[in-house]
Each structure stands twice: as structure tokens, then as C-alpha cells.
Amino acid sequence: MAKTEPKNITSLLLLVSLLLSCLSTASTATYPTIPGTADTSIFASQNDNLIPVRREVYGNGRIFDITHRYTSDMPWHGSDNGLGQFLWLQASMKNGSFAYISDLKISVHAGTHVDTPANFFEHYFEAGFDVDTLDLEVLNGPGLLIDVPRDTNITADVMKSLNIPKGIRRVLFRTLNTHRGLMFKPQFDTSFAGFTVDGAKWLVENTDIKLVGIDYLSVGVWSEAIPTHLIFLESREIILVEGLKLDNVNPGIYSVHCLPLRLLGSEGSPVRCILIKR
Ligand SMILES: *[C@@H]1O[C@H](CO)[C@@H](O)[C@H](O)[C@H]1NC(C)=O
Ligand SMILES: *[C@@H]1O[C@H](CO)[C@@H](O)[C@H](O)[C@H]1NC(C)=O
Numbered sequence: 292m293a294k295t296e297p298k299n300i301t302s303l304l305l306l307v308s309l310l311l312s313c314l315s316t317a318s319t320a321t322y323p324t325i326p327g328t329a330d331t332s333i334f335a336s337q338n339d340n341l342i343p344v345r346r347e348v349y350g351n352g353r354i355f356d357i358t359h360r361y362t363s364d365m366p367w368h369g370s371d372n373g374l375g376q377f378l379w380l381q382a383s384m385k386n387g388s389f390a391y392i393s394d395l396k397i398s399v400h401a402g403t404h405v406d407t408p409a410n411f412f413e414h415y416f417e418a419g420f421d422v423d424t425l426d427l428e429v430l431n432g433p434g435l436l437i438d439v440p441r442d443t444n445i446t447a448d449v450m451k452s453l454n455i456p457k458g459i460r461r462v463l464f465r466t467l468n469t470h471r472g473l474m475f476k477p478q479f480d481t482s483f484a485g486f487t488v489d490g491a492k493w494l495v496e497n498t499d500i501k502l503v504g505i506d507y508l509s510v511g512v513w514s515e516a517i518p519t520h521l522i523f524l525e526s527r528e529i530i531l532v533e534g535l536k537l538d539n540v541n542p543g544i545y546s547v548h549c550l551p552l553r554l555l556g557s558e559g560s561p562v563r564c565i566l567i568k569r
Contacts, residue, residue, distance in 0.1 A: 347539055355540045355566040357463070358403045364477040365402055368508060373477030374401055399559040400508070405430075405551045406531040408524045409558035411517065420527060422551050422560040429501045429530050434461030434547035436540060436566065441467045444512050445486040447493035455498055461547050463504035465537040473507050474534060483507040488515050491522040495529070502547065504532040504564075535564060544569055 347356050359365060364373035377397040382388035399422075400406070407425060409416040435455065443449050445464060455462060466484035473480050485505060486494070494500055503510055503523060510531045511519025523529045532549055546567040551560035 347536075350567075353568045355545075357536050357540065357564045357566055358562070359474050359534055359536045361397070361402050361561075366474060366476060366479045366508065367398070367401060369479055371478050377401070397561070399554065399557050399561065400533075401561065403532070403534040403536065403562055403564060404559050405549070405562045406510075406520065406524065406533065406559050407557075408527045411520045411524055415524075415527065416558060419556070422554050422557045425530055425551060427550075429460070430547075430549040430551070432461060432547060433544060433569070434463060434502060434504075434566075435459050435544055436463045436465060436537065436542050438542050439464050439466045439484070441470055444484050445490040447487075447489040450490050450493040450497070455500070457499055460499050461502035461504075462498075462500050463506075463532075463535060463537060463547070465506055465542070468505075468507040469537050472538070474536060479508075481513040483509070483513065485512040486510055486515075486519045486523075487512055488518050488522065491519040495522055495526070501528055502530050502532065502549070504535050504547075506535050506537050508534050532562060532564060540566060 345360075348354065349356070361377065362374070363376055367374040374397075377395060379394045379396070380391065381394050382390065382392040384391060405422065405425065407415075407422050408420040412420075437453060437455065439445055439449060439453070445466070468474070468483050468485075471480075473483055485507065488511075491511065494503070509516045509520075510523065510533055511517075520531070523531055546569055547564070548567065549562050549564040551562040554560050
């Protein structure tokens with residue numbers, strides 16, 4: 292640090308400009324950033340005040356959080372008013388307790404979550420194909436974030452036209468749902484985009500995809516939600532990740548990392564998913 296040679300200054304400048312270019316890449320998002328969720332980390336770290344930092348992007352634009360923040364007004368199947376209360380403060384320091392302690396009660400299919408084979412098959416549920424049995428290797432590895440044309444659901448024809456190369460095992464499908472900001476609206480919207488039966492069949496029969504990610508609460512369109520889940524989950528090889536937050540990240544290849552909770556006996560789980568630039 293004390294002795295700075297010209298060579299080191301040059302590499303320092305290079306590093307700074309590299310960091311700056313990373314930052315500018317992060318801000319040129321395809322989709323508008325949702326109000327109140329902007330990445331303020333750069334500024335907040337300079338202040339020694341009590342304003343918490345809430346980020347969508349970490350590591351100088353390299354790590355993207357693609358998990359939705361759990362809130363009482365996030366959408367929930369069949370509800371007009373959102374998920375409702377799911378967190379209860381059981382003990383408070385305001386009331387003389389030694390600590391703050393909360394309880395959580397939530398559907399395992401709320402927000403960003405995974406579905407297991409046990410979700411739609413009685414014999415798989417009984418046999419214990421729960422979230423604890425999901426393959427972490429499928430949930431973590433190189434994957435593709437791809438844009439589905441906004442004017443369509445994911446049909447067999449659309450799947451064909453996306454030209455996803457063989458060998459790609461993890462694909463996150465960004466649809467009109469992201470553009471409509473559906474996961475940010477409390478009212479459940481049955482017109483969400485998703486797979487049709489023939490689209491799901493096409494994926495199973497013609498690709499190597501084992502992780503299917505989507506940007507609303509069901510991988511299949513509302514009217515075909517059950518048959519699409521059956522098609523994906525029957526082989527017990529495919530893991531479904533639903534309710535992903537894909538608004539401020541560009542399409543392309545990333546390292547996908549999804550870690551569900553280890554809930555013994557549960558057919559689904561909330562999941563934290565991130566993308567890391569490769
Ligand atoms: C703390 O006490 C207040 C006032 O009695 C009560 O309304 C509140 O529910 C209590 N909160 C907890 C977490 O015990
Ligand atoms: C997808 O299918 C749903 C349910 O059939 C429909 O309401 C919606 O308009 C379709 N979305 C697109 C983009 O075609």
C-alpha cells in the first residue's frame with residue numbers, strides 16, 4: 292500500500308474501470324426496476340446510519356437475486372387480497388422480552404417455491420418423494436434465462452422456436468408475466484402465461500431440461516395447471532421452480548443456484564434462487 296509503482300496505478304485504474312462497467316451493465320435492465328427495490332448498496336455503504344440495505348443485485352452486478360421478497364400482499368391462488376399475514380411476532384423487546392422472536396406460517400407454494408413429484412401424485416407422496424429428496428445438482432449449475440415471446444403461452448410450437456440446445460439442463464422462462472409485473476400485484480391473475488399441455492410434453496420429450504423455472508405461481512396455464520404439472524413431474528426427474536423474479540436481469544447463461552428448505556414430508560418449499568454471471 293505504501294509504495295505505489297506506476298504499474299500498480301495502471302492496474303488499479305483498470306480495476307476501477309472494470310468495476311464501473313460492471314455497474315453500468317447492472318443498471319441497463321431489460322425490464323423496469325420495481326419501485327422501492329432499487330439497488331442502493333453503493334450509497335448506503337458510505338453512510339453509517341440505520342437505514343437497512345435491500346438489494347436485488349450483489350457483487351458489483353454479478354449476483355442477481357431472482358427470489359421474490361415475501362410480503363403479505365404478494366399474490367396467492369384464488370385470493371384478491373394477496374397472501375395475507377404469514378409472520379407473527381411472538382415475543383418483543385418492547386414488551387420486556389430478551390429478544391424478538393417470530394413464528395412463520397405459510398403455504399409451501401407461496402412466493403418463489405419448488406414443486407416436487409409428491410405434489411401431484413398420491414403414490415409419490417406416500418412413498419416420500421418430498422422436498423428433502425430433490426437433487427441439489429439439478430437445482431445448482433449452468434442455466435439459461437430465456438425470453439418467451441410476449442404474445443403467447445409456452446406451446447409446443449413456441450418451445451420448438453426457442454431452439455434451446457440439447458445439453459441445456461436448466462431453463463428459466465421469462466414471459467409476459469414479468470412484463471405485467473404479476474408477482475407484484477396482490478390480486479391473483481388467472482390469465483398468467485405458462486406452459487400448455489403440448490408445450491410441457493414437447494419439453495419432456497425433446498430436451499434435456501431438468502430444472503424448469505417460470506415467473507408466476509404455476510408452471511402451467513390456469514386452465515391446464517394440473518395436466519401440465521403431471522407431465523413435468525411424472526418422471527421424477529424434473530424440478531419446477533415457480534414464482535421467480537426475473538425483471539432486472541438480462542437473458543443469457545448464468546450459474547443458477549436454488550436452495551429449497553429441507554422439509555421432511557413436504558411436497559414443496561419456499562426457495563432462495565440466485566443467478567451468478569459466468
Ligand atoms: C406487546 O404488547 C402490546 C401491548 O400490550 C400488544 O398489543 C402486543 O401485541 C404485544 N406484542 C407482543 C409481540 O407480545
Ligand atoms: C395464456 O393462457 C391463458 C389461459 O388460457 C390466457 O388467459 C392468456 O391470455 C394466455 N396468454 C398469452 C400471452 O397468450
